[in-house]
Amino acid sequence: MTARKKEEGTDRRVFFRIAVCVAILAVGIAAMAVLSKLKKPPVEAVETEQALKVQAMRAVYEDVPVVLRGHGNAAPVDTATLSSQVSGTVVFVHPRLDVGEIIPKGDVLFRIDPRDYETALEQAQASVAQWTSTVERLRREYQREQARLGPLTRTRDLARSEFERLRRLYTQNKVGTRSGVEAAEKAYQQALDQLNVLRRSLAVYPQRIQEAESNLRSAQAQREQARIRLERCTVKAPFDGRVTSVSVEIGQYLAPGTPAVSLADDSMLEIAVSLDSRDARRWLLFDRTSSRPPVAWFQNIRHVPCRIRWTEDPSGHEWTGTLHRVMDYDRKTRTVTVAVRVTAQEAARTTAGGLPLVAGMFCSVDIPGKTMERVVRVPRWAVTFDNTVYLAVNKRLKTVDVQVARIQGDEAFLSDGVQEGDMVIVTRLVSPLEDMLLEVEPADRKAARTAREDKRS
Structure with missing residues (x-):
């Protein structure tokens, strides 16, 4: 009886707890229902697209002359290191x-102390005088001996005729004596010997004169050498x-x-400028015809005026030079080195407070080249690294591929991909979305160009 009463008490407590929980849950549900009825519905949001403010410039076709820019040091064309x-x-x-x-x-x-060389010159002059006298003496003797040749020949002929006459009279007619014939023969032989001696002497004279003349020329050469050494x-x-x-x-x-003195001729200066070989091939001006014989080198380059500026003060120091020639082609760097010359009159031209162009100045050189035809000029930063530009089309951004003809300073020149009249965005953009809404402001082309020219100067 007691156990049953305990079980009934336990069941009542369980039911009571369940009832309390159900009542609390019902009260919570009722409160939520009341609160939900009291809450106002949220206002429906209206989505609006934000426009990106950009500056754009209208594309215009133009013909632009190319300017090749390089740098180099001014140096004199002629230098000399003088030594003794x-x-x-x-x-x-x-x-x-x-x-x-x-x-x-x-x-x-x-x-240099000239005394030793003056003495050597005097000795050489004396030797020349001696051999000159010898040559003249031999020539006079030769002429005298030649003059004796005729009389001796006549004497020999007479002695021979006398000898033959006496011998014929003695042998045929028994007229005269043997001693007379022998005396005539002796006279003939003496005349013949004298003539032969003279002839041998005359035969030797040309050789003697030639040897003397050779010695004279040698002495004259030694005198000239001594004179040159004295001059030196x-x-x-x-x-x-x-x-x-x-x-x-x-x-x-x-x-x-031994090097003693070095001189530089500043009457003509020269600047060696290195250019990329691709730029040189595409833009340098060459004449088609030349009067020179053909050679495998850049011989027909056009001598165009060039703008030269000192890099330390580009705005205050400017000169005009002339493209002179191609100096070198470097196969390692693939560069072409050209020479630009500046006359002394031009180099000495200065502005107020300026300096002349002198050897050693590091200068920038602008070389005019060919002309780019029908290109669009845009700021360099308007073209992306993969050669695309952004256009504003009906206030929407469009990306187009372009062909860059040349980048010159802070400007890029487009030869294809942009049509005349297109609005090219010149604002720097980082990963913009295609077809995004734009708020376009016209770019001040004149102000931008002036700023670029000031920066370039």
């Missing part, structure tokens, strides 16, 4: 022989030159070939 050609002690040095001084043409730079004791400036180095002083002994 004879040995000796320096006895004179030009009073202004210092680096940077301008020495006029013909001025004596330095002089004095070293003069070969042109109006600027002294670039000096290594000679009074009292110094110089051996032949």
Whole structure:
């Protein structure tokens, strides 16, 4: 009886707990229903597309002359390192022989002690005089001996005739004596011997004269060599030159070939400019015809005026040079080196407070080339790395492929892909979405070009 009462009490407690939970759940559901009825419905959002503000410029076809830009150091065309050609002690040095001084043409730079060479010249002159006298003496003797040839020949003929007459009278007619015949024969033999001696002497004279003349020419050559050596004791400036180095002083002994003075001729400067071979092939101007014989080199390059600016101050230092020739083709770097020359008159032209163009200045050189026809000029940054540009078409962004004819400074020139009148976006964009909405503002072409030219200058 007691166990049953305990079970009934436990069941009542369980039912009570379940009822309490159900009541709490019902109250919560009712509260949620009431709260949901009290909440206002959310306002429906209206989606609007945001427009991207960009600047665009209208594409215009134009013919643009190409300008090839390179850099190089200005240097004199002619330089000379002068050395002594004879040995000796320096006895004179030009009073202004210092680096940077301008020495006029013909001025004596330095002089070697000439006394030994003057003595050698006097000896050579004496030898020439001696052999000249010998040649003249031999020629006079030869003429005298030739003059004796006729009388001796006549004497021989007379002696022979007398001998033959006496011998014939004695042998045929028994007239005269044997001693007379023998005396006549002796006279004939003496005349014949004298004539033969003279003939042998005359035969030797041309050889003797020739040998004397050879010795005379040798003496004259030695005299000329001595004169040249004496002249070489004095070293003069070969042109109006600027002294670039000096290594000679009074009292110094110089051996032949020892460098003493270096001069630079600043009357003509030259700048060696390296250009990419592809640019040179495509844009450099060459004349089709030439009067020169054909050679395997760049011989018909057109001598066009070039713009030269000092890189340290491009806006304040500018000169005009002339494209002169192609100097070299480097097979390793695939570059063509051209020479641009500047006259001294042009190099000396300066602006207020400016400097002249001098050797050693590092300059930029603009070389005019061929003309690009019907190209569109856009800022360089308007073209992506994969040669595409962004167009504004009906306020929507469109991506088109283009062909870049040339990039020149901060400008790119398009030869294909953009039509005249297209609006080319010049604002820098990073991964824009195709067909996105745009708010287009016209770019100030004139202001942009002025800014580019100022930056380039």
